[in-house]
Amino acid sequence: MAADSIEQPEDWTTPGAHAVAPGVHRIPLPLPLAGLSTVNAYLLEGPDGLVLIDPGWAGPANEQAVVSALAGLGHRLDEVRTCLATHHHWDHYTQAFAWREPLGAELFIGKDERYSIESFGGTSRFPKHPALLARCGAEELAKRVREDDMPEHEARTPYGPPDGWLEDGDRIPLGRGELEVVATPGHTRGHVVYVHTDAGLLFAGDHVLPTITPSLGFEIAPEATPLRSFISSLKLLLRRPDTVLLPAHGPVRSSTHERVREILDHHRERLDEVNDLLAAGATNAYEVARRLPWTRHRRQLDHLQLDHQLSAVMEIEAHLDVLALLGRVTVDETHAARRYRAA
Numbered sequence: 001m002a003a004d005s006i007e008q009p010e011d012w013t014t015p016g017a018h019a020v021a022p023g024v025h026r027i028p029l030p031l032p033l034a035g036l037s038t039v040n041a042y043l044l045e046g047p048d049g050l051v052l053i054d055p056g057w058a059g060p061a062n063e064q065a066v067v068s069a070l071a072g073l074g075h076r077l078d079e080v081r082t083c084l085a086t087h088h089h090w091d092h093y094t095q096a097f098a099w100r101e102p103l104g105a106e107l108f109i110g111k112d113e114r115y116s117i118e119s120f121g122g123t124s125r126f127p128k129h130p131a132l133l134a135r136c137g138a139e140e141l142a143k144r145v146r147e148d149d150m151p152e153h154e155a156r157t158p159y160g161p162p163d164g165w166l167e168d169g170d171r172i173p174l175g176r177g178e179l180e181v182v183a184t185p186g187h188t189r190g191h192v193v194y195v196h197t198d199a200g201l202l203f204a205g206d207h208v209l210p211t212i213t214p215s216l217g218f219e220i221a222p223e224a225t226p227l228r229s230f231i232s233s234l235k236l237l238l239r240r241p242d243t244v245l246l247p248a249h250g251p252v253r254s255s256t257h258e259r260v261r262e263i264l265d266h267h268r269e270r271l272d273e274v275n276d277l278l279a280a281g282a283t284n285a286y287e288v289a290r291r292l293p294w295t296r297h298r299r300q301l302d303h304l305q306l307d308h309q310l311s312a313v314m315e316i317e318a319h320l321d322v323l324a325l326l327g328r329v330t331v332d333e334t335h336a337a338r339r340y341r342a343a
Contacts, residue, residue, distance in 0.1 A: 006244070012251040013038040017069040020244070020252060021199045023176050027069040029056035031091050032153045034305075039091045040248050041066070042203055043073075044196075045175035049081030053194060053203050054248055058094040058157050066095075078103055084172065084179075085109040086205025087191040088117050088219070090157055092248065098158040108172075110183060111165035112190030116220035120159060125150055128221060129310055135338050136317050137284035145310055166192060179203075184237075186230025187214040189223040195243065202243040202256050207233060210250040213263055215311045216318050227318035228325065231267065234260045267319075274319045275328055279342040285317040292316070 006020050017025040025043040042053040050070075056062040067077050083096030083105050096107045109117075121127065126145055133142035168183035177198035184193050184207040194203040206214045217226035237260050245253040253259055274288050282288045289312045290301045301309055320340050323329040332339045 006252055008252055012040075015065060015068070017043065017073050020246060021196075021201060023174075024196070024199065024201065025069070025073065026246065026252070027066065029065050030061050031057055032059065032061075033091070036091075036249065038249065040246070040250075042246060043070070044179075046082055047173050047175055050075060050079045051082045051084065051172070051174065052080055052096070053084045054086055054092040054205060055080075055083055055099075056095045057091045058098040059153075062095050080105050082172075083107045084166075084194060085113075085162070086193060086203070086207070086248065087188040088113040089188070089206070090154060090159075092205065094157045094159055097160060097162070100163065106164065107162040108164045108166050109162045110181070110190035110192035111167055112183070112185065113188065114161070114165060115189060115223075117159075117161055119221040122155065122159075123150060124148075125154065125220070125307070126310060129314070132222070132317070133286075133310065133313060135336065136313050137286035137337065137339075138289075138313050141286070141306075141309055141313065144306060148306060168192070182236070182240075184233035185223065186216060186226055186233050188217075188219045189221075189226070189229070191233075193237075195240070197241075200241075200243050201246055202237075203246050204256070205248045208237070208245060208256060208259055208263065209247050210245060210253045210259055212249070213266055216315050218307075218311050218314070222314070225318070225321050227267070227315075227322050231264065231322070234264055271319055271323060271326075271328075274316060275323055275342055278323075278329055278340055283339045283341065284337070285313050285320055288320070289313045289316045 008018055013028050017027050020026050023045045027041045027043055028038045029041055031037055031039055039056055041055045044051040080103055085093045099105045100107055130142040130146040166181045170181040172179040179194040179196055182193050182195055184191050187206045191207055193207050216230055238257055242255055242257040245256040245259055277288045277291050294312055301312055324331050328343055329340045330343050
């Protein structure tokens with residue numbers, strides 16, 4: 001089924017339940033975030049009730065949006081029996097976690113998300129990042145991250161382990177067909193996508209987004225080499241049959257493969273840009289990040305929000321890691337610092 005044959009509203013954030021295939025609906029949900037206003041949940045019919053993928057950020061506005069969308073299809077909230085999260089971020093996971101007791105709905109997520117979920121202490125969003133940032137040459141940024149309080153809308157959000165951990169290759173039965181769990185680390189180390197082979201659909205979470213590139217290693221317990229994992233996960237999708245792309249943020253696209261190739265091209269270009277800045281005299285991830293423009297508005301690093309600055313520096317460190325793997329840069333590393341130069 002091609003996306004251009006799927007009737008969708010011109011504005012992808014339009015509330016409601018929008019059909020993408022027989023028995024499958026996209027439900028845009030509101031987010032309490034500046035700059036990212038909406039997340040797509042996906043509703044499917046299970047063998048003994050409803051299945052929701054990435055049902056949003058826990059809160060009254062989110063729950064009411066789900067209730068209204070379900071009502072438009074003739075369903076009730078208590079018909080939701082299973083929730084599947086693509087990863088542990090608040091906008092994908094926490095509403096499902098909050099529903100476990102009142103609805104008796106079960107929640108499942110990729111097994112390698114346990115590193116971040118079980119490390120969460122409720123006082124800091126990024127407990128491990130100050131040391132990583134300092135190693136990248138961003139000592140002042142590390143100090144600000146260490147002293148940054150968790151925002152109230154996150155601190156009071158329900159959070160904890162799921163009912164079960166999913167393995168790569170697991171199958172989840174539906175009323176029509178089944179979902180295959182495919183491990184796609186990179187955005188987070190335990191990120192998974194769900195493939196509906198019979199319908200030709202990919203529920204991509206934040207692994208493949210239609211208009212932006214996802215952050216890398218933006219998690220409580222980040223892995224050491226997120227760009228290596230991300231590129232491998234993208235190439236994995238290219239080895240599988242193409243599908244309609246159902247992303248967590250943004251509109252439906254007809255070809256997952258087309259967007260994957262665009263993202264891979266972006267990272268090839270980024271690797272070249274980073275390498276050129278090393279050749280011009282930059283020596284660490286922070287210096288490179290300060291010399292690059294960020295976002296579609298081409299802002300300087302110091303003009304970004306604190307967590308976006310963190311993400312930018314760590315993304316450059318991930319690119320430097322890949323350049324070192326390719327032999328394009330050399331690394332001088334100590335416990336406290338990591339410095340690079342063009343080979």
